[in-house]
Amino acid sequence: MTKIYANGAFTEEAWVRLEADAELPTQPAADGVKLMVPLSRFLADPERLVALGDGAAVLVAAGEDVQLLEPHLARLPRVLVEFPKFTDGRGFSAARILREQLGYAGDIRAIGDFILDQIPLMRRCGVSSFEIVKPQVEASLRAGEWPEVTHYLQPVGSVAEIPAGTRPWARRPSDLHKVDQAAE
Template identity: 60%
Template sequence: MTTIYKDGEFVEENWTRADAETRAAIKGDALVPQNLFLEAAEDYLNRDGETAVLVEAGDDVELIRSYLDRLSYVAVDFPSFADGRGFSAARVLREQIGYQGDIRAAGKYILDQVPLARRCGVSSFEISKPEVLKALKAGEWPEVTKYLQPVGAVDEIPVGTRPWARRSFRDIAVAAE
């Protein structure tokens, strides 16, 4: 079982990760690395159980565009907290491809990256680090309210005379209190 954080709630899910040995023979819900999925997409999609794709660092998410409406979700891998390619993949899915489904962060991200991933379009989090789980359960949310890079996944307002500077609408509520 894996703990998932979505919309302020914690749920337990049981997805089996496909690998080169199991391939599409997996029973039940399967999380399939993009490279394996593309080798036999119809086999994965036409078996019993739900299918989701794991986009690993360096994968071109454009390659799964035509399958997105048939996937349960797309997981984006964060292989280390210092690797930002997961943020880029989430933004491409949301802003360029227009994917409206669940984008799930998976891997070795840290708590400080959770609000930034949300800002890039991530809508749920597979929690593998106990310290992240503990902090989220305690209500910690290290929100940054001023940004220097606009994104299309959230509503923001310009700050000052610099068109790239943004602030969160949450910042206004805090200032009003």
């Protein structure tokens, strides 16, 4: 079982990663197991995966072009974005493209090797759920730890932000501004 963190709570789900050359099933698994289908395999036969509904999701590896999913996004309940190493930021770009440029409204799930400090930044880029594989990340989230990031050096279009200082690229959350005004 895989631990999933979303909306402040943990759930468990059973996922199987399908290989790129494997045959897609014709119907969802009866035991509730869901499929991670690589982008290339999905694009070879998108209708079969879409027919599985919530029983399957497209897995976008680091560096793959998420724009190839555009014609199918309205029918996909979930896209999995892989973070192969915590130092690899290509997943952030994929999530932003899905949310901001393609208008994807479904669940974007981060999977792979990421650390607690990255989760607020992933949320800011449009990620809505997380596959938790590191015990220390799970323990921190269960303890209510949430690293606060108060200033950003890159604006995003998916959250409300305001300029922070005189540099046009420096941003901070707009609700932080309300807190600052209330304290004055």
